[in-house]
Amino acid sequence: MSQLFKRLSPAGDAAGEDLSFHPEDAPLAIHDLTVAYHRKPVLWDVDLDIPDGKLVGVVGPNGAGKSTLIKACLDLIPRASGEIGIYGKPYKEQRHLVAYVPQRESVDWDFPVSALDVVAMGAYRRLGWFRRVTKQESENARECLDQVGIAHLADRQISQLSGGQQQRVFLARALMQDAELYLMDEPFAAVDAATEEAIVSLLRTLSEKGKTCLVVHHDLATVTTYFNWLVLLNMRIVASGPSETTFTRENLQKTYGGKLSLLEKAAEALRHTVE
Amino acid sequence: MPDWEDIIEVVLLQNYNTRLVVLSTTLLGIAAGLIGSFLLLRKRSLMGDALSHATLPGVAIAFAVMVSLGGTGKALPGLLLGATLSGVAGLFTMLLIRNTTRLRDDVAMGFVLSVFFGIGVASLQMVQSLPGASAAGLESFIYGKTASMVQSDFHLIAVVAGVASLISILFLKEFLLLCFDDAYASAQGWPTFFLDVLLLGLVTAVTVIGLQAVGLILIIAFLITPATAARFWTQRLLPMMLLSAGIGGISGWLGASISALTPDLPAGAVIVLVAAALFLLSMLFAPPRGVIPRLMRQYRLRRKVDRQHFLRAAYEILEDSQSGDVVSNSPFSFAHLRAKRTWSLRKLRHILKIAKREDHLEAADPGMLRLSEAGYGEAARVTRNHRLWETYLIHYADIAPSHVDRDADLVEHILGPELVHELEDFLKQDSISTPVPPSPHPTSNENSPS
Numbered sequence: 001m002s003q004l005f006k007r008l009s010p011a012g013d014a015a016g017e018d019l020s021f022h023p024e025d026a027p028l029a030i031h032d033l034t035v036a037y038h039r040k041p042v043l044w045d046v047d048l049d050i051p052d053g054k055l056v057g058v059v060g061p062n063g064a065g066k067s068t069l070i071k072a073c074l075d076l077i078p079r080a081s082g083e084i085g086i087y088g089k090p091y092k093e094q095r096h097l098v099a100y101v102p103q104r105e106s107v108d109w110d111f112p113v114s115a116l117d118v119v120a121m122g123a124y125r126r127l128g129w130f131r132r133v134t135k136q137e138s139e140n141a142r143e144c145l146d147q148v149g150i151a152h153l154a155d156r157q158i159s160q161l162s163g164g165q166q167q168r169v170f171l172a173r174a175l176m177q178d179a180e181l182y183l184m185d186e187p188f189a190a191v192d193a194a195t196e197e198a199i200v201s202l203l204r205t206l207s208e209k210g211k212t213c214l215v216v217h218h219d220l221a222t223v224t225t226y227f228n229w230l231v232l233l234n235m236r237i238v239a240s241g242p243s244e245t246t247f248t249r250e251n252l253q254k255t256y257g258g259k260l261s262l263l264e265k266a267a268e269a270l271r272h273t274v275e
Numbered sequence: 276m277p278d279w280e281d282i283i284e285v286v287l288l289q290n291y292n293t294r295l296v297v298l299s300t301t302l303l304g305i306a307a308g309l310i311g312s313f314l315l316l317r318k319r320s321l322m323g324d325a326l327s328h329a330t331l332p333g334v335a336i337a338f339a340v341m342v343s344l345g346g347t348g349k350a351l352p353g354l355l356l357g358a359t360l361s362g363v364a365g366l367f368t369m370l371l372i373r374n375t376t377r378l379r380d381d382v383a384m385g386f387v388l389s390v391f392f393g394i395g396v397a398s399l400q401m402v403q404s405l406p407g408a409s410a411a412g413l414e415s416f417i418y419g420k421t422a423s424m425v426q427s428d429f430h431l432i433a434v435v436a437g438v439a440s441l442i443s444i445l446f447l448k449e450f451l452l453l454c455f456d457d458a459y460a461s462a463q464g465w466p467t468f469f470l471d472v473l474l475l476g477l478v479t480a481v482t483v484i485g486l487q488a489v490g491l492i493l494i495i496a497f498l499i500t501p502a503t504a505a506r507f508w509t510q511r512l513l514p515m516m517l518l519s520a521g522i523g524g525i526s527g528w529l530g531a532s533i534s535a536l537t538p539d540l541p542a543g544a545v546i547v548l549v550a551a552a553l554f555l556l557s558m559l560f561a562p563p564r565g566v567i568p569r570l571m572r573q574y575r576l577r578r579k580v581d582r583q584h585f586l587r588a589a590y591e592i593l594e595d596s597q598s599g600d601v602v603s604n605s606p607f608s609f610a611h612l613r614a615k616r617t618w619s620l621r622k623l624r625h626i627l628k629i630a631k632r633e634d635h636l637e638a639a640d641p642g643m644l645r646l647s648e649a650g651y652g653e654a655a656r657v658t659r660n661h662r663l664w665e666t667y668l669i670h671y672a673d674i675a676p677s678h679v680d681r682d683a684d685l686v687e688h689i690l691g692p693e694l695v696h697e698l699e700d701f702l703k704q705d706s707i708s709t710p711v712p713p714s715p716h717p718t719s720n721e722n723s724p725s
Contacts, residue, residue, distance in 0.1 A: 038377065071458075074461075074462040075461075075462075076458055076461055076462060092464070095462070095463065095464045098462075100458075100459060100462045100463075102456065102458055102459055106456070106458060107455060107456045108318075108455075111316065111454075111455050112316075112506065112509065112510050112511055112512045112515050113451070113455065113511065113512060114510075114511065117451075117511075117512075118455070121451075121452055121455070121456070121459070124448060124449075124452055124463065124465075125463045125464060125465075127448075129449070130445055130446070130448070130449075131448075132447075132448060133448070157510035157511075173459075
């Protein structure tokens with residue numbers, strides 16, 4: 001039931017969007033995006049342009065709206081205002097260019113399907129209504145599993161995979177879509193070292209092929225080595241740019257506390273004067 | 276008690292009256308099994324329950340409408356149409372509550388279930404007093420009653436069950452995606468709202484045609500139980516659905532047959548009890564996920580670990596007591612073995628008893644133990660495997676977690692001959708050539724669990 005009613009209202013006001021200002025080639029261009037849950041804003045006036053072919057790391061504290069940003073790009077949640085352009089057009093016209101890797105915890109892994117079945121879901125859109133997974137697509141799915149290094153686990157039931165292996169199944173499913181823009185929600189969360197390595201090398205491969213990857217990340221220690229473009233997010237975009245110039249003490253302070261504690265101090269001061 | 280002839284007559288559908296009932300509950304069971312699988316995987320069982328309770332006001336209202344139009348008010352299609360409409364109304368009330376308030380799903384469902392059922396019970400009482408028609412028998416929709424079934428009822432049930440089953444198979448791929456990952460489905464552009472409505476529409480269809488035979492209180496059990504039972508037997512969706520359809524069909528067939536033989540027992544209750552019995556059997560005995568097979572697997576694994584600990588301890592004692600490259604089999608003392616690991620006396624005696632039964636131990640002097648030829652060979656093999664694994668974990672810690680089957684009998688099968696050679700090279704410090712490589716860590720008085 002939880003998901004049911006959300007679909008009643010079309011996500012986003014795709015009609016009447018003015019996307020003329022977006023450069024045609026930008027994989028992702030967000031203008032003036034505001035998203036609110038129960039009238040409480042989660043993202044506020046977000047403006048963001050992601051250049052082509054970059055490995056983009058999105059970092060920010062818990063509750064900064066990182067996952068919300070990705071979901072808004074995919075029209076999964078309604079937005080209060082703003083436009084999002086995928087290669088210059090609204091998402092619903094560009095679905096075939098975008099692959100989504102949800103958080104691993106977002107699904108129930110005790111589900112009666114094999115790893116290969118999940119990867120094959122990446123081909124459902126091209127198969128269309130009612131058509132079963134073809135032999136050819138099964139082969140493709142096996143290759144995608146091979147690219148993330150777990151082809152030998154293709155026929156395992158998914159609850160019998162380790163967390164890292166489950167994450168790789170999700171990545172393989174995204175590969176199956178053969179997209180241009182990859183939106184990944186915390187793929188590095190709670191994975192083993194081998195999986196982390198596999199994901200990094202996969203990101204590099206995608207980047208070499210000219211694909212753009214936007215990855216929600218939580219580990220500041222690795223963020224500059226894994227990504228060449230950084231987005232620092234805390235409800236608003238704090239900074240966005242090449243990793244080496246964006247990953248500064250000042251920006252991090254703004255993202256992770258400096259500004260927040262200042263606001264808190266102001267609120268505290270205000271409360272005292274009122275009392 | 277019915278005699279054998281009666282039983283055979285009913286079970287083999289030779290009696291015309293029971294044939295209609297049994298066939299329709301069987302078809303109903305097959306449809307419920309198929310659609311219930313998706314209801315279960317979509318985690319909407321409680322919603323199905325609220326939906327079935329919400330059908331009751333529609334039955335009473337449809338009766339009143341048909342009476343006012345001059346009929347008897349008992350025509351099944353009319354009653355079921357009313358049930359469908361009020362079930363759908365209940366569903367939309369749930370959605371409305373959820374969307375316009377911040378109440379949780381379970382509150383919305385509990386509210387709709389009880390309020391609609393209350394309205395239904397009250398309006399059934401009210402239509403009893405309508406002039407010119409008897410509403411007697413309408414309350415059988417609550418608990419289910421098969422006796423009143425006629426041929427046209429059977430046709431209606433058969434057609435609806437058949438169509439609903441076909442749709443559920445047709446949309447297999449779409450429903451699978453919806454149930455597993457609805458956000459991903461939306462992102463790919465699948466109309467998840469439509470698919471959810473379709474799925475609930477199928478649930479409504481099965482509920483409504485099951486009202487007469489099974490009743491609205493028990494129909495949810497008929498939807499959920501076969502699918503839950505089937506889940507114990509398989510890890511794949513299609514086999515699960517077919518099995519669930521089979522269990523549903525058998526429950527409907529057996530339940531209606533038993534009820535036909537003993538007219539005091541209402542069909543709905545017996546059908547659900549048969550399904551519950553099949554569920555219990557599945558839960559206890561199904562090999563992949565059943566309780567008893569799982570306990571047996573745990574027991575066997577524990578025994579295997581015990582045996583390997585014993586054999587390895589024995590081998591290491593032999594190794595320590597002998598100088599030279601080749602370890603040979605010789606007697607060793609019980610006290611020595613006991614000091615090797617932290618096992619209780621009782622446990623060690625038990626392990627030794629099993630080792631004797633498995634012919635891993637030979638007769639020896641009092642206080643002494645001696646491995647048999649087979650036991651010695653096994654001990655060498657177990658020790659070698661253990662050390663290869665340890666070395667592997669030490670040198671390949673990064674990729675090791677992807678090879679978690681550590682209790683596999685032969686490392687070669689997991690790691691491949693090349694890697695095993697490499698590991699053996701790691702172990703051959705100072706180029707000592709032994710059939711069993713030295714341990715990568717000190718082995719005397721080893722207490723660490725492994």
